Structure formats: C-alpha cells, structure tokens
Amino acid sequence: MAVKCEQAIFTSIRTLTGEGYRIIAASPGLNPDERTEITRRSPSHNSLCSPSSHAVGILNCRLDSGRYCIGYSRCAGAEQTARGGARVYTNLAVLCEDGFRRFEGNPVRAAAVLAREAGKSIMLKPQPRLDPLELDPDAIPHMDLEHDPTPCFGTSDDAYWLTKVLRPLLYGRSVLIVGASAPFEMLEWTLKALPLPIRIGISVSVGLRWASTRDIRLCFVDHAGIETRRAISGQGVEWLEVKSRPDDRQPEPQTDYCAMIGRWWRDRRFRDIVTLTGLIEEPASPNDLDHLAPLCDRQKQLVAAGHVDRDQLDADTLAWLNRTVAAFSRRT
Amino acid sequence: MTTINTSSSVNTICMICDTPNSKSAMLCRECSAPLSLVREAISQEREPQVVSVVGESNVGKTVYLGFLLDMLSQQANDFEAIPKGAYSIDVQQTVISHMAHRMFPPKTAMEPDQWYWAYYQVRKRAIANKWIDLVMPDMAGESLAAEMASPKTFRVISNLVSKSSGAVLLVDAGLAANGSSRPDFFALKMMSYIDSMNGLRHDQKIKTPIAIVLAKSDYCPECFDNPREFVRANLNRLWNMCISRFENVEYFACSVVGSLGYATPAVSRPKPQPAASILKKATQEDAEQDEGVLSEWERRFAVNGASKSSRSEMVEAEPRPHPEWDQGGQDLVVPVPLHTALQGVLEPFEWILEQI
Numbered sequence: 001m002a003v004k005c006e007q008a009i010f011t012s013i014r015t016l017t018g019e020g021y022r023i024i025a026a027s028p029g030l031n032p033d034e035r036t037e038i039t040r041r042s043p044s045h046n047s048l049c050s051p052s053s054h055a056v057g058i059l060n061c062r063l064d065s066g067r068y069c070i071g072y073s074r075c076a077g078a079e080q081t082a083r084g085g086a087r088v089y090t091n092l093a094v095l096c097e098d099g100f101r102r103f104e105g106n107p108v109r110a111a112a113v114l115a116r117e118a119g120k121s122i123m124l125k126p127q128p129r130l131d132p133l134e135l136d137p138d139a140i141p142h143m144d145l146e147h148d149p150t151p152c153f154g155t156s157d158d159a160y161w162l163t164k165v166l167r168p169l170l171y172g173r174s175v176l177i178v179g180a181s182a183p184f185e186m187l188e189w190t191l192k193a194l195p196l197p198i199r200i201g202i203s204v205s206v207g208l209r210w211a212s213t214r215d216i217r218l219c220f221v222d223h224a225g226i227e228t229r230r231a232i233s234g235q236g237v238e239w240l241e242v243k244s245r246p247d248d249r250q251p252e253p254q255t256d257y258c259a260m261i262g263r264w265w266r267d268r269r270f271r272d273i274v275t276l277t278g279l280i281e282e283p284a285s286p287n288d289l290d291h292l293a294p295l296c297d298r299q300k301q302l303v304a305a306g307h308v309d310r311d312q313l314d315a316d317t318l319a320w321l322n323r324t325v326a327a328f329s330r331r332t
Numbered sequence: 333m334t335t336i337n338t339s340s341s342v343n344t345i346c347m348i349c350d351t352p353n354s355k356s357a358m359l360c361r362e363c364s365a366p367l368s369l370v371r372e373a374i375s376q377e378r379e380p381q382v383v384s385v386v387g388e389s390n391v392g393k394t395v396y397l398g399f400l401l402d403m404l405s406q407q408a409n410d411f412e413a414i415p416k417g418a419y420s421i422d423v424q425q426t427v428i429s430h431m432a433h434r435m436f437p438p439k440t441a442m443e444p445d446q447w448y449w450a451y452y453q454v455r456k457r458a459i460a461n462k463w464i465d466l467v468m469p470d471m472a473g474e475s476l477a478a479e480m481a482s483p484k485t486f487r488v489i490s491n492l493v494s495k496s497s498g499a500v501l502l503v504d505a506g507l508a509a510n511g512s513s514r515p516d517f518f519a520l521k522m523m524s525y526i527d528s529m530n531g532l533r534h535d536q537k538i539k540t541p542i543a544i545v546l547a548k549s550d551y552c553p554e555c556f557d558n559p560r561e562f563v564r565a566n567l568n569r570l571w572n573m574c575i576s577r578f579e580n581v582e583y584f585a586c587s588v589v590g591s592l593g594y595a596t597p598a599v600s601r602p603k604p605q606p607a608a609s610i611l612k613k614a615t616q617e618d619a620e621q622d623e624g625v626l627s628e629w630e631r632r633f634a635v636n637g638a639s640k641s642s643r644s645e646m647v648e649a650e651p652r653p654h655p656e657w658d659q660g661g662q663d664l665v666v667p668v669p670l671h672t673a674l675q676g677v678l679e680p681f682e683w684i685l686e687q688i
Contacts, residue, residue: 012474017514020389020474021442036482044442044474081390082666083439211443212364213486231364231445234357 002134003102005095006030010042010071012087013124014080021045021088025126027133030094037063038092041214043073046085049207049222053086057207058184060107061215062200068100069093070110073208076122091118093133097200102137104278105200108188113139143274153189153242154181159265161242163258165190165218169202170255170286174217174237176210176224181242183207183220190218193261193273195280195289257289260297280324292324344370347380347467349491363488364444369451369467372416380451380465381688382495383681387502388518389473392547394437394448395588396502397470398427399677401450409678410458416451416465423448423470434668440472444488447471454685464685477518480525493529498541498684505585506551508566519544519570527577537579541687543680544570546585555585556675580687584680590673595666 008026013019021044023035030038041061048055052075059071069092076089093114103110113135155161168175169190180186183206191199206220210228212235221228224239232239254262264273276296284292344353347370351362359366373380385393401424404413415421426448430437440447448470455463469492479489493499501522504515523542530538544563549555555562560583564571574581 018388018477018518020472020477022474022478032482036478036485039478039482040485044472045439046441046446047443078664079439081439082664083390083436085438209443210445212359212361212445213443227446230358233359234354235359235361236354 002136003095003099005093005099005133005135006034007094007118007130007133008035008038008092009090009123009126009130010038010092011076011089011124012045012079012081019080025123025128025130027130029132031065034063034065034067034069034094037065038069038094041069042071042090042092043088043208043211043214045079045088047088047209047211048073048075048086049209051086055086055207057088057090057205058107058111059090059205059208059214059216060110061203063094067094067096068200070095070107070114072111072115072119074119076124089122091115093118093135095135099135100200101196103135104137104192105196106188106191107204108184108206109137109140110135113137116140153186155242159262161186161240162189162193162265163254163262164240166193166258166261167255168238169194169218170198170257170289174235175219176228176232176237176239177218177220178224178239178241179222179243180220186242187218187220192277195277195284197281197283199277255286255290256293257286260293263297346370347373348382348488348495359445363491364447365469365488366417366419366449366451368417368419369449372451373465376416376453376465378463378465380467381497382467382469382492383684384492384496384499385468385470385502386476386493386499386522387473387547388504388515389477390439391473391502391504391515392588393473393502394423394440394470395427395431396500396545396547396586396677397448397450397468398424398437399588399672399674400681401452401468402428403674403678404452404454404681409682410456411678411682412455412457414453416453419448420450420452423450431669431672434670436667436669440470442472442475442478444471444475444486456682456685464688476522480521483525483528490529493526496540497688498543499526500543500545500680500684502545502547502586503563503567503570504548505546505555505562505566506548508546508562509552509555516567516569519567520573523570523573523578527573537577539579541580541582541684542574542578543684544574544581544583545676545680546583548587548589549585549676550587550589550673556587559583559585582680582683584676584683586676586680588672588674588677589669590671591669593668593670595668596664 006027006029008023008030010021010023012021013024023039026035041059043057043059048057055075057073059069059073061069063069071090071092073088073090075086077087079085079087091114093110100110116139117133117135153161165175165177177183177186187204187206191202194202202217203215204218205214205216207222208214210219210221210224210231212231229239261273343355344357344367345351346353346360346363346365346367348365349360349363351360353360353367357367369380385397387393401413404411405415405424407413427437450468452466452468453463454466471489475486476489478485483490501519503519508515526540526542527538530540532538546555546559546562562585563583
C-alpha cells in the first residue's frame, strides 16, 4: 500500500516575480514552517559534490513538524543566470513517521522510490500547486539477504569502516565521510546496523556538499577541501576519510555493540544484523546496546539457562533486553 | 584515515548572533559567520561596524563588493584599507580574476557557510587616525528573499540587518527602466524588512544610513544625471517607503561593466561521414558513457541494464540532459563582460562611512 506524502520542487528559475533558488511548486499540505525549513535545508547552487551532469544527491531529515523530508537532487542543465555551474533540481517528499517507518527508515530506498515517481521529468515551468504524491515502499524489491553477495564499500575492511561510523552516531555526534566509493551502500548498511528508533532520527545526505544549515548527522561527500575542514572545525563533527586500508596506528576503543556488529559482519551474518536492529522498537541508549551485545552473542545459552549478571542491570533494562533477545532468538 | 575530533571548550561568542562557540571553531555553529571576525575585533580593541550589501538575486552584489574592496585596497580616492585575514580578500580576488577572464563570478550559494565575508580596517587619509573596522558579508539574493518572505529562515540575515550600521541596497536599474516592477517590489520588501527588524513606532523614522544604489546603470545612463529622480519615477513604491519610514537615505547610480557581449553555444556542422563510421563512433561513445560517467546511483537504480545485481533494478534511468532543460524558456545565452568601466562604486560607500 502506498504512503501518501506532500511534495515540493526546489530549484532555480526566473519568473515574473523573482529569480533564483526557491520552492517553485508544492502540494497544498505543506505548512509554512515546513516550507521555511525545506528552503533552509535544500541544496542550492553548486551543492552537488560532483560536477558531472549525471551527479545525484539525496537528503533526508526530520522536520521540526515531526514529519520526514526526503530529497532527490540532480543537475538540470545550465543555471539560468549562466554564471557557471549546473542548475541543481531537487524533488522533495514530506511524509509522516509511520510512512517513513514503512521504508524501514531507509532514505536511500525512499529517495529511489521518489526518483521513480517524481524524478522522471524536470519541470521548469510547473504549476505552483502540485498534487500530493503516493510512494509505494514495495515498488522496489527488498534486499535478498540470503543470496546477496557480500556488501562492499570498496574498502579492504568494510567491517572496520562500518563500526568506525556507527560509534559516533550512537553517541549523538555528526560524521562527515569523505571519499567512500560506494556511499549509497555504505549509508544503507550503516543505518541497517542501527536500531530503527535511532536510525530514523539521523539526518543524512549523500553527494551534497557539507552545509551547516542542512543540519546533517551523517554526510557523505566525494571529496572535501579546506573550506569543508574550516566549516566543521570545532563543530563536534567527526571527519572520516575512507581509504582502502584502515589506519591501525590510531586504534579507538570499540563499544560492545559496535564490536558485535563488526564480528557479525565478518561472519557474513547480514540477516542477523537486520533482524536484530529491526526488533529493537524502543529507544535504546548506547549503554543499553552495549548490554545487549553480549546477550545476543550468547543468546542460546542465556535463553536456556538465564545466565545474566543481574547486579549489573536494573529490572527494566533487563526486562527489555530479555524481551528483545527472546524475540531475536525466535526469529533466528 | 584521518579523524578530527573537534570538541573543545566554549569561549568564542559570535559577533553576529551572540552564539557561544568552541575555541577551535572557525565558523559560528548557528549562523556560519567566520569567528576570525571576533578574534580580529578583540585584537583591534574596536567595535566593528557591519555594512550589509543587499539586493535581489543576480543584481550584482558580489561584483559590486568585489570591486569596492579592490578599489579600497588600491587606495582609490585617498582611502586606505587593510584586509584583516586572508578570507577577507577572497571576494575581491574572485571577482577581479573572473572579470579579467571576461566572466562574471560564480553565483553565490544560499548556504551561509559558502558566503564571502570581508573584514577591513578603513580610513580616509584626510581624517588622520580615524580608522573604522568594517564587516561586509556577501549574502545570496535568494537567501535574502527567503528570509524576507519568512523571517528566521536564515537567522544570520536578521542578525546582520539588526546589527548593521549601514546598508547598501542594490536595485537593478536596467530592469526598472524597462518597466519591470520586480526591482521595485524587491526593494520595497527589503526596506519593509529592515523597518520591521528595527521595530520602531510608526511615528519614528529609521536612522540607519541606507544607500540605494542603481546597479547596472550603464543600461540607462540617465540614472547618473539624477538617481533620486530616477528612483522617484521608476521605483515609486521604494521611493514612498523611503520617504515614509527612513530618515537617512541617499541615492546613487553605479556601473561596473563597460560593455557586454552575449555568447551562445557554437552550432557545429559535422563533416559528411560514411554511415558505418558514425554508427561505430556512437556505439563507442555510449559504451564510454556507461562505463565511465554513470554515477553509483545510476548503476544501482537504473533499469537500463547497467545495474550490477538483480535487486538493484529499481528505478527508471535518471533523465538524461535534454535540450529542453537548457533552453525551454530559459536563457542559455551567456553574458560576457568585455571590459570594465567603473562608475559610482565608491560614492555610496563613502557616503555611508560619513554617516557612521
């Protein structure tokens, strides 16, 4: 069943009343505050990382209204002032939380469906009022976790990079990832390795330049120069430059949860990762997840014998963990 | 791998929005203003004055600011100006180098962290030891329009306007002379925005000096004879607003480009070729494009066979560049500044400096 959502187009055109980047058309269900926030966060001129006419960028964020915004950006010819650079054209969909959950909180999937529904054409003279969109989460086949080849980020140690990204995200920090050769894959798997309640709260962008006004927690850029370093300096943003070989000279303490994800990844337990994170429906702190990790690792013994160090866990946490582990055990 | 851990103690207050920032931050986390402004101001022990250059998108704010700063650097009209920090020189360098190559500088992005900021110490030599510290941001016209339409979209703009000691409002004289109401309405909105930011009673007038600059006046040289009369006749809404609400407004005409050419893409006429060689070449080009140019997104979500796994066959191919994008009602004609002939660039600034 399709998810109903509002839509908008953000790009640069010249009209009788003005010119430049703005929302040129939108469906009537967008409220003024949402329009304001979309205007602030949408990519404007030169915001696509790649100068190629085939460059694509995606954007996802939770608006202050509580709804979720998905953006799909690409080039649309020359910008009308002809002062260099391509016109950045962005289709945006705004959907409620339940709707976004139906996409498993996966912005790549949502943007792909948006691209399919609204991204086929470039409208430079649209009617100002657009119809609401219907995005079908099942329009795209789901991942086949049994038969899929090993996901590859184009690095020599994907597990290392996955856990490297997970850790700051779990602790509420922002991450700028530079030079990932398969950013969409990396984004999808990074989010899949996070419980859904955490996942849907993380704003992401791929293929768009870093901008503080976009307020992005997980940003993938092709390359970043001195301006980007200058922009993130002192902002609490972790800079990760993905290279083919991990740098072992700077080992960082792993959390139990991240270490578990890394182990499962190396063991090719992709289905287990997705199943576990999909089961955790309640908000979980990094500490909760660290408690969960050894339980999951030793789930069979724990479920059978109940070998849990009760002194270390309060009753509520224990109940929650047991529920999760029990559900996880049933599924696997 | 490079990891930069950027957390540190809070001790730099942004001069534009008063947000506390960490010691190592270079841009304000709230408004993206360079924090070097604060550090420079502290070292100078002088309160800097903000002079905002505002105007519609594509009116020429960047070009005006770039040439103004360059003229100041070259000590035009007995001015002496010292840029504080290399970032202050970026806008003039960009403008001058592009214009030297007969190109207009690139369009300013809406994102405030992409804006140019200039911090200059300026004095007129005739007035010994009266240095003024000036901060001049180059804001994007679209950001100004968005902020005016919905205040607080870009808080940096409301903060800048509130803190400005003076403002230069650029208005497209060429459009106005042609009878377009757009420049008049934009300027009216801008003045109304400044009015509301000041929050004065209806019987109080705003004292902030505002220079209304008729940009691109080379299109209508009569502007230079009497800019005040031009505004009254062609930008009457703006004129009335200035009379009603502003106490300290002056009118100027300005032009930067001496002559303008217009370039269109060359239409090549292919030499006659045998059909076989044309087909062969086309096939090669298609193959090269599929191998080399396709983005990861296209490879994953295209249904044209370029995807690498069955589950990736999801979405129809991203639209290819189509002639309609470039031409469909929009200009593809590229304006080429053939040479520069500066007129009236320094005067508005000089007037504002006198008023501060």
